[in-house]
Amino acid sequence: MKFLEKIIHKHEPKFAKGGKLEKWNPVFESFTTLAFTPALVTKKGAHIRDGVDLKRTMMMVILALVPCLLFGIYNTGHWEMVAAEGNRNIPYLADFWTKVGMGLKVVLPLIVVSYASGLIVEFIFGVIKGHSLHEGFLVSGMLIPLIMPADVPLWMVAVATIFAVVIGKEIFGGTGMNIVNVALTARAFLFFAYPTSMSGDNVWMAGKEADVDGFSGATALGDLATFTTEKMTVAGADVVNQTSEAAMEAFNNSYSMLDSFIGMIPGSVGETSVIACLLGAALLLITGVGSLRIMLSFGIGGFLTGLLMNAIGTNPYMDLPAAHHLLIGGFAFGAIFMATDPVTAAQTATGKIIYGFFGGVVAILIRVVNPAYPEGVMLAILFMNVMAPIIDHYVVQSNIKRRLKRLKTA
Amino acid sequence: MSEELNKTKKPSEPLFSKKNKKLVTDPLTDNNPITIQVLGICSALAITVQVEQGLVMSLAVLFVLLFGNITISLLRNLIPSRIRIIVQLVVVASLVIIVDQLLAAFLPDVSEKLSVFVGLIITNCIIMGRFEAFAMGNKVWPSIMDALGNSFGYAWILILVSIIRELFGSGSFFGIPIFGSPLPGEEWGLYTMGYMNNNMMILPPMALIIVGVIIWVQRSRNKELIEEH
Numbered sequence: 001m002k003f004l005e006k007i008i009h010k011h012e013p014k015f016a017k018g019g020k021l022e023k024w025n026p027v028f029e030s031f032t033t034l035a036f037t038p039a040l041v042t043k044k045g046a047h048i049r050d051g052v053d054l055k056r057t058m059m060m061v062i063l064a065l066v067p068c069l070l071f072g073i074y075n076t077g078h079w080e081m082v083a084a085e086g087n088r089n090i091p092y093l094a095d096f097w098t099k100v101g102m103g104l105k106v107v108l109p110l111i112v113v114s115y116a117s118g119l120i121v122e123f124i125f126g127v128i129k130g131h132s133l134h135e136g137f138l139v140s141g142m143l144i145p146l147i148m149p150a151d152v153p154l155w156m157v158a159v160a161t162i163f164a165v166v167i168g169k170e171i172f173g174g175t176g177m178n179i180v181n182v183a184l185t186a187r188a189f190l191f192f193a194y195p196t197s198m199s200g201d202n203v204w205m206a207g208k209e210a211d212v213d214g215f216s217g218a219t220a221l222g223d224l225a226t227f228t229t230e231k232m233t234v235a236g237a238d239v240v241n242q243t244s245e246a247a248m249e250a251f252n253n254s255y256s257m258l259d260s261f262i263g264m265i266p267g268s269v270g271e272t273s274v275i276a277c278l279l280g281a282a283l284l285l286i287t288g289v290g291s292l293r294i295m296l297s298f299g300i301g302g303f304l305t306g307l308l309m310n311a312i313g314t315n316p317y318m319d320l321p322a323a324h325h326l327l328i329g330g331f332a333f334g335a336i337f338m339a340t341d342p343v344t345a346a347q348t349a350t351g352k353i354i355y356g357f358f359g360g361v362v363a364i365l366i367r368v369v370n371p372a373y374p375e376g377v378m379l380a381i382l383f384m385n386v387m388a389p390i391i392d393h394y395v396v397q398s399n400i401k402r403r404l405k406r407l408k409t410a
Numbered sequence: 411m412s413e414e415l416n417k418t419k420k421p422s423e424p425l426f427s428k429k430n431k432k433l434v435t436d437p438l439t440d441n442n443p444i445t446i447q448v449l450g451i452c453s454a455l456a457i458t459v460q461v462e463q464g465l466v467m468s469l470a471v472l473f474v475l476l477f478g479n480i481t482i483s484l485l486r487n488l489i490p491s492r493i494r495i496i497v498q499l500v501v502v503a504s505l506v507i508i509v510d511q512l513l514a515a516f517l518p519d520v521s522e523k524l525s526v527f528v529g530l531i532i533t534n535c536i537i538m539g540r541f542e543a544f545a546m547g548n549k550v551w552p553s554i555m556d557a558l559g560n561s562f563g564y565a566w567i568l569i570l571v572s573i574i575r576e577l578f579g580s581g582s583f584f585g586i587p588i589f590g591s592p593l594p595g596e597e598w599g600l601y602t603m604g605y606m607n608n609n610m611m612i613l614p615p616m617a618l619i620i621v622g623v624i625i626w627v628q629r630s631r632n633k634e635l636i637e638e639h
Contacts, residue, residue, distance in 0.1 A: 153604055167619055171626055193610035 054175075058138040060287050064280035065142050065270070065337065069107070071263055072270035076150045076206060077103030079217075079266045083205035086212030088235055088254070092264050106206040107269055109154055110145035117158040118144075121165040125174065136175030136182070136343075137165065143183035143337060146270025147330065147378075150206040152190070152197055160186040160193075180385040181344050184378050191378070199374065201236075204266045219266050220255040220328040221367065221374040227251075227317040228371045244316035251320075260327035271333040274326075281336040290340045293349065294356040298335035301360025302326055309368050317368055325364055334377035335360070344385040351388070351395040359384040425551065433555040437563035440632060444567040445625045449535040454568055455617040457527050461584050464572030466513065466520050468565030470528060474505045475537050476557040482545035483553035489546070498541045499532070506531045536564055571620050579611030 015028040077099030082090055118137045126133045144161055168185035169178040191198045201218040202209055209217045216236030223234045227247055232239040234250040255265050263273025270276075284290030306322025313319050326332065339345060339359050346355035359380050366376025373379060443449045450471075457463045481501050482489075489497050510528045513521035521528065531537065540560055545553045576582055581589035581600075590599015592607060610616050629635045 155604070156606075167623075171622070189610060192613060193608045194606050195609060197606070 055135045055138070057289055058135050060289050061139045061284065061337070062142050064283040064289075065139075065146065067276035067279040068146055068270040068273065068333065068337075069142070071273040071276040072146060073103035073107045074100055075103070075263060075266075075272055076106050076269055077101065078264075079204065080106065080150065080206040082266075083207055083209045083217055086209070086215040088215070102206070106150050107145060110148060110152075110157060110269065111142070113154045113157045114144040114161050115141040117161040118165050121162055121170070125170050129174075131174070136169065136178075140164070140182040140186075144186050147183060147187050147268050147333070148190075149198060149203040149268055151203040156190055156194055156197060157186075160190045163189045176343055178343055179389075180382050181338055181341050184338055184382050184385075187378055188382055204268075217266065219374075220251070220260065221267075223251060223254070224317050224320065224328075224367075225371040225374045228315050228368075232316065244319060247316045248319060255328060257321075257324055257327060260324065265328065267328075268330060271330040274332045277332040277336050284336070284340070289342075290336065291342075291345065291352055293352040294340045294345055294359075295335050297353045297356030298339050298360040298363075299326055301357035302331060302335075302364050303360070305361045305364035309364065317371075320368075325367070329367070329375045330377045331363060334363070334381055338377075338381050339384070341385075344388060346388040346391045346395075348392050348395040351391045354391050354395070355384050355388055358387070430552060430555050433552055434559035434562070437556075437559040438566065439563075439628070440635065442563045442567065442628075443536045443539075443560050444564060444621065445628055446635060447536075447539070449539055450564055451618075451621070453527050453530065453534060454564075454571065454621060455614045457524055458568055458572035458575055458617050459579065459612055460523075460576045461569065461572045462520060463523055464568040465565075466517065467524060467527065468561065468568050470509045470513070471531060471534065471536070471564055472557075472561035473509055474502060474531055475540060475561045476554065478502055478505055478537060479540060479545040479553040479557035480550055482541045483548060483550045486546050486548075494542075494546065495538075498538060501541075502532050502537055536560060567621065567624065570624070571617055574620055575611045575617060578608045579616075581607050 011028070074096075078090070078092060080102045081095065081099060082088055115137075118141045119133075122133055122137050141161075144157065144164075148157060164182045164186035168180055168182045169175065172178050187198075197203055199222075201216045201222055203217070204219050204222075205217040209215065216233070218233070218235060226233050227244075230242075232242055232247045234247065235254045237250070239247045239250050259265055260272075261274045263276060265272050281290065281295060285292055285295075302325055303322045306320070306325040309318040309320075310322060335356070339356060346352050361380075362383055363376040363380035366373050366379055370376070437443055440446065444451065444454055453467060453471075457467050478498075478501050482498060485497070506529060509531070510521070513524070513528060540556060544556045548556070573583065576584075577588060581587060581592065587599070589605060590601045591597060592601045
């Protein structure tokens, strides 16, 4: 480390104001502060908690994502093997290291492409606008690969990342100014731009699905979406007699609550394991980076909507236990890592609860009521991102009104 | 005072004076009807999927605005100001019907694609805006210049947006395939390498985003366009 520090100090004057390479200061600064605390930290004043650099906060989120990432790598490998053999019944822990290798081969390129394309855009804007590199992308660059289907072509990831950073963030003024979550913007872009590569039965497992009778790469949500149609299928097989009891039983066989909780189901790379998400959530809460209010109210909103759907219960999908809703798809991942994005979420304490609650409600509503979009969490969070400023506005206004009333009566 | 001014007869202005030229050039850039005044957005979003539609729409608006401006400018001293909006509407409506019938007669397929949006030129704010703001108070020649400038300003945005949308949304330009063909079984060009058309380009929101990016570029080039908050 001392060695690195020496090199940096030697070259620093060149990048300082008036130096030969002044123009490239943003690039230089970004790389040096990645390794060392910047010389310029606020000594006193504005901080409420501590003088932690934005980059350190972001690092904490990335650390919290590590369990999801590791589990995601293994899970991707497992389902790739399943797809190659056309057999869903391969023991989950068999051929451990082969699966790790297969998963790495899929996930690592996703991460590299996402970071490379995003950081290039950030560097270009940094040099044009003359500010240092915005750290926000450190987290977005990690989130993007985790919310992609394993089979997505790499060039699409690059296009989506560039789109999300430019249109989702830079156009509004860079990190901290964006209205919608950058990673979800990338996913939503792909979802609408290349629907055949982002949804359906053939994208969730890397590689080509084996041409075996009755084999399908569908996810839990994809199967559930068929429950609202005439032809109910679970994992490629038609449901016996097409009754709702048989459908629910077949569904529970393929994606039991325990499997969904551990994450042994197909899905986007890093979203399947609720345990891994909860580990990340614990780290975020301990370090004070994530908001417990949002996470909890998001879950409660989803759970209550699930109960409401059970009460209506006009098709087999509506009968899915409310708790099971929280375990499948990207619900936990979205609630913990996406909805809590400090920039795009509501800022006031009451606002956070309202924001989270309706996020959960909308997510389940989209899932169950609109089968065209099997997963509603992405759209729900983007929708609530847009609503967050309005929620905050009314929370602040009602607070002012209440206090004014108190003032008048006193 | 005003009588005196009227008596001293002003020398007639040359046809292409600086002022007249500005009437044409201003709406192209710094006073563009779409990107700066943000008028006529709905048609810009709806019909820019293909270059052909964008071009035909631009020509239709050019026709309506040009002849409308001339008519209103000729009638400007005869129109009672109380009912001027109705008179303007009558002028636009008759011109739009002419355009609509012409398109249906000679370009039936384009006319079908544009569907109601030709009829909706009546409600295009650019046209009523120019009538009200310019033709009602100016002579015929400046009104012609104004109509040309505004419809060209409208046209270049429309055509730029539709070029981008057709190129990336359908992989073609004016219906001519640029990137190859995505037809399953007989793919050629980029599509054999896994390239896919961007479906979002076909959806109207993408047009809004492209227009937004044009506005962004325009404002960052000319800081005077940025409003104070």
